Amino acid sequence: MSAMPPEVFSVFATLLGLAVGSFLNVAAWRIPLGKSVVRPGSACPGCGTPISPRDNIPVLSWILLRGRCRSCRCRISPVYPAVELATGLLFLAASVKTGMSPLFIHHALFLSLMVLSVRTDMEHFIILDQVSIGGAAAGLGLALLPGAPGLVPALTASGGAFLFFLLIRAFSAAYLKSRQVRVEAPQGFEEEEEDFQSGLGWGDVKLSACLGAFLGPGPGVVGLFLSFLLGALYGVGVLARGGKRTRPIPFGPFMALGGSIALFFGRGIWEAYRSIGF
Numbered sequence: 507m508s509a510m511p512p513e514v515f516s517v518f519a520t521l522l523g524l525a526v527g528s529f530l531n532v533a534a535w536r537i538p539l540g541k542s543v544v545r546p547g548s549a550c551p552g553c554g555t556p557i558s559p560r561d562n563i564p565v566l567s568w569i570l571l572r573g574r575c576r577s578c579r580c581r582i583s584p585v586y587p588a589v590e591l592a593t594g595l596l597f598l599a600a601s602v603k604t605g606m607s608p609l610f611i612h613h614a615l616f617l618s619l620m621v622l623s624v625r626t627d628m629e630h631f632i633i634l635d636q637v638s639i640g641g642a643a644a645g646l647g648l649a650l651l652p653g654a655p656g657l658v659p660a661l662t663a664s665g666g667a668f669l670f671f672l673l674i675r676a677f678s679a680a681y682l683k684s685r686q687v688r689v690e691a692p693q694g695f696e697e698e699e700e701d702f703q704s705g706l707g708w709g710d711v712k713l714s715a716c717l718g719a720f721l722g723p724g725p726g727v728v729g730l731f732l733s734f735l736l737g738a739l740y741g742v743g744v745l746a747r748g749g750k751r752t753r754p755i756p757f758g759p760f761m762a763l764g765g766s767i768a769l770f771f772g773r774g775i776w777e778a779y780r781s782i783g784f
């Protein structure tokens with residue numbers, strides 16, 4: 507690779523992130539419905555008019571069209587440009603951390619999987635197997651890149667996280683049962699009712715293996731700890747507002763947030779923690 511000034515690489519990474527974010531929007535919408543992510547091209551969900559390339563520029567098109575479809579003027583959710591912008595900024599941050607090195611691919615892929623988890627879990631209460639299981643496999647495959655955790659540490663962290671989450675799932679299921687708390691399955695999930703009674707869904711358990719594979723042991727522990735901390739803070743906030751919680755809270759977004767923070771700062775946090783002398 508010829509040397510590219512870091513600023514130029516960061517601009518390239520940001521533009522790539524915006525485009526990937528646009529693809530993640532399509533994937534989050536189509537994969538849960540069992541549709542192809544490649545064909546046909548994007549169309550307006552309101553009127554079905556194919557979206558022309560000039561109206562498909564990440565973030566910019568949405569702003570220029572003031573969040574409406576060009577043909578039918580129906581509103582287009584701000585979630586679309588938000589996901590594109592977030593992915594662009596995450597890729598920018600990754601480029602600053604890794605520079606123009608193969609490790610950028612490792613970071614960019616992990617962050618893309620996290621963005622996808624947030625979208626599908628918040629909207630459909632699912633984390634795709636392509637993200638969790640496929641992500642774990644990809645994380646192990648990229649573990650040998652310079653700066654990545656290495657194969658054996660990644661495998662250890664992945665398996666360890668999975669077993670730890672299985673344990674948490676068993677405990678939370680027993681706890682919910684003993685307190686006779688019933689978690690209401692969201693619409694369309696009546697058949698998966700049992701999964702919601704466990705407090706922690708299967709998707710979360712599988713996603714933990716993906717976090718472990720990408721982060722490795724130290725940052726992996728930081729990532730999972732942050733997930734539970736953020737999830738618990740949110741849960742307490744919800745409970746403090748009163749009322750018995752019956753609707754499930756998707757845990758994927760907390761894992762994505764904890765995992766992303768750990769990707770950037772996990773090693774530093776882990777070493778600071780170790781140096782305290784525990």
Ligand SMILES: [Zn+2]
Pocket residue numbers: 550551552553554555575576577578579580
């Ligand atoms: Zn339309």
